[in-house]
Amino acid sequence: xxxxxxxxxxxxxxxxxxxxxELRMMQGHHNQGHNPTATFSLFTRSLPSxxxxxxxxxxxxxxxxxxxxxxxxxAIEYLTELEFDEAFLEYLENFEFxxxxxxxxEGTPVFATEPMLEVTAPIAEAQLxxxxxxxxxxxxTLIATKAARMRDVIDNEGDGQRLxxxxxxxAHGTDAGMKAARAAFVGGFDGTSNVAAGExxxxxxxxTMAHSWVQSFEDERDxxxxxxxxxxxxxxxxxxxxxxxxxxxxxxxxxxxTGVTLRGVRLDSGDLVALSKAVDEVLxxxxxxxxxxxxxxxxxxxxxxxxVAAGFGPGTALVTSTDSPKVEGVYKLVxxxxxxxxEPTMKLSPGKVTYPFSKxxxxxxxxxQFVGDVVGLREERSDLPGEELLETVVExxxxxxxxxxxxxxxERANSLRRKLPPEHRAIEDPEPYEIRISDRLxxxxxxxxxxxxxxxxx
Amino acid sequence: xxxxxxxxxxxxxxxxxxxxxELRMMQGHHNQGHNPTATFSLFTRSLPSxxxxxxxxxxxxxxxxxxxxxxxxxAIEYLTELEFDEAFLEYLENFEFxxxxxxxxEGTPVFATEPMLEVTAPIAEAQLxxxxxxxxxxxxTLIATKAARMRDVIDNEGDGQRLxxxxxxxAHGTDAGMKAARAAFVGGFDGTSNVAAGExxxxxxxxTMAHSWVQSFEDERDxxxxxxxxxxxxxxxxxxxxxxxxxxxxxxxxxxxTGVTLRGVRLDSGDLVALSKAVDEVLxxxxxxxxxxxxxxxxxxxxxxxxVAAGFGPGTALVTSTDSPKVEGVYKLVxxxxxxxxEPTMKLSPGKVTYPFSKxxxxxxxxxQFVGDVVGLREERSDLPGEELLETVVExxxxxxxxxxxxxxxERANSLRRKLPPEHRAIEDPEPYEIRISDRLxxxxxxxxxxxxxxxxx
Numbered sequence: 001x002x003x004x005x006x007x008x009x010x011x012x013x014x015x016x017x018x019x020x021x022e023l024r025m026m027q028g029h030h031n032q033g034h035n036p037t038a039t040f041s042l043f044t045r046s047l048p049s050x051x052x053x054x055x056x057x058x059x060x061x062x063x064x065x066x067x068x069x070x071x072x073x074x075a076i077e078y079l080t081e082l083e084f085d086e087a088f089l090e091y092l093e094n095f096e097f098x099x100x101x102x103x104x105x106e107g108t109p110v111f112a113t114e115p116m117l118e119v120t121a122p123i124a125e126a127q128l129x130x131x132x133x134x135x136x137x138x139x140x141t142l143i144a145t146k147a148a149r150m151r152d153v154i155d156n157e158g159d160g161q162r163l164x165x166x167x168x169x170x171a172h173g174t175d176a177g178m179k180a181a182r183a184a185f186v187g188g189f190d191g192t193s194n195v196a197a198g199e200x201x202x203x204x205x206x207x208t209m210a211h212s213w214v215q216s217f218e219d220e221r222d223x224x225x226x227x228x229x230x231x232x233x234x235x236x237x238x239x240x241x242x243x244x245x246x247x248x249x250x251x252x253x254x255x256x257x258t259g260v261t262l263r264g265v266r267l268d269s270g271d272l273v274a275l276s277k278a279v280d281e282v283l284x285x286x287x288x289x290x291x292x293x294x295x296x297x298x299x300x301x302x303x304x305x306x307x308v309a310a311g312f313g314p315g316t317a318l319v320t321s322t323d324s325p326k327v328e329g330v331y332k333l334v335x336x337x338x339x340x341x342x343e344p345t346m347k348l349s350p351g352k353v354t355y356p357f358s359k360x361x362x363x364x365x366x367x368x369q370f371v372g373d374v375v376g377l378r379e380e381r382s383d384l385p386g387e388e389l390l391e392t393v394v395e396x397x398x399x400x401x402x403x404x405x406x407x408x409x410x411e412r413a414n415s416l417r418r419k420l421p422p423e424h425r426a427i428e429d430p431e432p433y434e435i436r437i438s439d440r441l442x443x444x445x446x447x448x449x450x451x452x453x454x455x456x457x458x
Numbered sequence: 459x460x461x462x463x464x465x466x467x468x469x470x471x472x473x474x475x476x477x478x479x480e481l482r483m484m485q486g487h488h489n490q491g492h493n494p495t496a497t498f499s500l501f502t503r504s505l506p507s508x509x510x511x512x513x514x515x516x517x518x519x520x521x522x523x524x525x526x527x528x529x530x531x532x533a534i535e536y537l538t539e540l541e542f543d544e545a546f547l548e549y550l551e552n553f554e555f556x557x558x559x560x561x562x563x564e565g566t567p568v569f570a571t572e573p574m575l576e577v578t579a580p581i582a583e584a585q586l587x588x589x590x591x592x593x594x595x596x597x598x599t600l601i602a603t604k605a606a607r608m609r610d611v612i613d614n615e616g617d618g619q620r621l622x623x624x625x626x627x628x629a630h631g632t633d634a635g636m637k638a639a640r641a642a643f644v645g646g647f648d649g650t651s652n653v654a655a656g657e658x659x660x661x662x663x664x665x666t667m668a669h670s671w672v673q674s675f676e677d678e679r680d681x682x683x684x685x686x687x688x689x690x691x692x693x694x695x696x697x698x699x700x701x702x703x704x705x706x707x708x709x710x711x712x713x714x715x716t717g718v719t720l721r722g723v724r725l726d727s728g729d730l731v732a733l734s735k736a737v738d739e740v741l742x743x744x745x746x747x748x749x750x751x752x753x754x755x756x757x758x759x760x761x762x763x764x765x766v767a768a769g770f771g772p773g774t775a776l777v778t779s780t781d782s783p784k785v786e787g788v789y790k791l792v793x794x795x796x797x798x799x800x801e802p803t804m805k806l807s808p809g810k811v812t813y814p815f816s817k818x819x820x821x822x823x824x825x826x827q828f829v830g831d832v833v834g835l836r837e838e839r840s841d842l843p844g845e846e847l848l849e850t851v852v853e854x855x856x857x858x859x860x861x862x863x864x865x866x867x868x869e870r871a872n873s874l875r876r877k878l879p880p881e882h883r884a885i886e887d888p889e890p891y892e893i894r895i896s897d898r899l900x901x902x903x904x905x906x907x908x909x910x911x912x913x914x915x916x
Contacts, residue, residue, distance in 0.1 A: 007465075019624070019653070021668055078653070135628070169592040169789075172638075173633030176630035195478050196475040215791045215804070270809070325780055336674050
């Protein structure tokens, strides 16, 4: 059964991208005739550390996954090996998702406690989705957020510098490399170096040269001349292989002798602020791109200290969100059909209590700035102030909205992000944004908690 | 061109999983008739923070990638859109890797500076591999290392407790979820919850139940009875949904009334040490599995404080290696054919100087313990003390060794890891292991540096 895979997860094995317990619970629900309709809610209990907000991303992939989810021969064969029983495997062979999904559109600022997505379906179906949905929304939200923080710094202190994802090699596997490029674009990036992400998602791709290009020639000048011969005005030269300022001078001489207008130079080591200023003296009309150790903190310091750059290429820090590498999404059962009605549920586990009920999240705006959210019961939606953020995207198992293209998502994300007051977008010690729980949700939660506690004492 | 993908990277788009600059350099090498044979070396400049060693993993995926790498219609079509020229695209259509790969076998302890992999091939071919190779080796090495640290703690302080990867939902995308399960197994884990990883790699899968199972029933007892009715002796009950000790008592009563011997119980919240002891009083013959916030530090503390557990299910901390989420692999040109000979190369970029030359890594052993490594020139291999670690796995583009199966890799990894003296395997402030650079490599590096510096002054 061992099989090499580079990065393959195809429709044939995608339904197996789930935790075994999901399938075991599903079998229990099916075989025991206990398959009530359930609502699960995806949210986080806290923001990633040092974050004042998150920016949602990954919904398109979730919808695609749900739409294409089916158990073919390869999946069934493996589950047979795992000794799932025949009745259940027959159910899986005919499986399709029949439920409803409500979600925040991609590129929406979101905070702890707020549902990013809710699934309502027969519990066996809704349960199966847990692992894949948390995985896709969690990771892309993590990276869109990290990217947005870099764009925030440039909005505040920069001059519209370009941001290009250079991180694929350090991403956690190939899917992360692909999705980081997409999510970074949602967060306000201009492009990626990852060609596969360009092809799959339409993210603009860009690229310069590596040190190996320069080293493969007898000397730096040769390497520059050969590159310019190939690419002309579309040349970005990497000038720090041996000594940055000397590299800039060589680049200037090559441009002059060949009559080419360089598209740019790249700096990748040393004191980037001082070197960028020195390079700007040598090549005042040529754009400098800065890579190596770039994140929101490095960009802020670079700009504070007067560094000169037309763009930055963050890599590892972007795609791993190094300073805070996790969005701890949870997917919790909040309501279940019982005795003909729909009942709220919650757990009481210490530190992990959840608000029950299917919910609405409403956001208020004043003077084009967001001023606070309220989380309430879905059924009190019309009584809550502000605009409802959760949108129904799937009904009866089918997509009911046109998902926006990536450019539209980015424009919307930029606009919403900039409506969030700056104190919540600070890259260090951001002020908490106001999230209020509706009076009715608080009261109903208390009632349910007391009921459950009383039941434990019986 | 925008396209939803859940986790797909198939042979059709796999060759595009590279940075654009690799393809632009390739085009330059091809069109400019400058395609010398080159050696690239993959290594890290430092260990991830707080790590005394890394454990390699991911080679099987790299070999598979190299063996299957070809540019089909879909890839060529996109590269045409990107305006690569016809001559180069024709070259790509016939592309196959023709070079050599030497590498550390999976499950080898490795340290900074030491090559984990070397590629020798026409530079255009070797260059293309960079992004994918760093990505696959880097991520799996990161996770195998994190997993090995947990196994180290149990080796030292535990009682052979089982370790099962529960992290897929928090991994950075689907490929990370799959590969983390594989890499954790290399590092000494017993299994994973990820069904797709079980199918693809043969990692044993296991699973219990979620809180949603319990909550979906009127009360906890109902939920346990129904589960036991379905799974009998193969039942692991999650007992902390409402109150852990009460949950254990209910589990005991259900086991007694149904005559079932529970396979275990799972604890997922609260003071896990105190609760595990209390649960052990109630269910002395039943295995307890501990999840929630598990990493090597938590396991050490749990064991120190006398917690009672048969196994642990680390999730987020394992699959994101949260405390140190990156292996900063670099892939550097170290030698290139020139004027009929083979010349060493290096860059002088501040803080990023690399040792030139294709290399050997030799490891010495005394009393069944590793006592130090030496990194030298490949051609001085026979003069270096100890056993050569780099193995030729691909020659003339074809695999020349049988890659071991995952169980064999794990056995070897466990054995090698345990030969590393404990002070280098401490989970905090490990002592540095001795890595010596051979006299000849030091001397040749100095000579090359002086030559390059002199050339800059010309």
